[in-house]
Amino acid sequence: MQVFAWGRMFARYAHEMPVEAALARTLDPAKPCPLCMAVQQARQAGHEPSPASPPAPAAKLVLFSQPLEAVTPPAIPGRRLDTVSVRAAVRRDPVPVPPPRGAAEC
Secondary structure: OHHHHHHHHHHHHHHHOOHHHHHHHHOOOOOOOHHHHHHHHHHHHHHOOOOOOOOOOOOOOOOOOOOOOOOOOOOOOOOOHHHOOOOOOOOOOOOOOOOOOOOOOO
16 A cells, blocks of 8 residues: 555656656655555554454364255156166267378378
8 A cells, every 4th residue: 555655646746846856755754645644554553452352263164064955856747757768879880990080180
């Protein structure tokens, strides 16, 4: 956030004065912009000890859970699912050796 603030300050000052003067004025700690002051306050708040709070409960990691109930698909009228047999087609002819080459290959 501080770099962003410096970039804004430098861009604004560079329109009004030479680059060297804009850089010197940007990094001058005696003249911070409102954003630089907000960053400084946030830094100080981060270093202050926080008030005592109760320890957070240990997180539980669930590795196993109850199995889900089986879901049955809706019945299709006129069709019984238990009699349907689906098998992959079995290729019975031998594989050509060597494999066929594509027409684009030279």
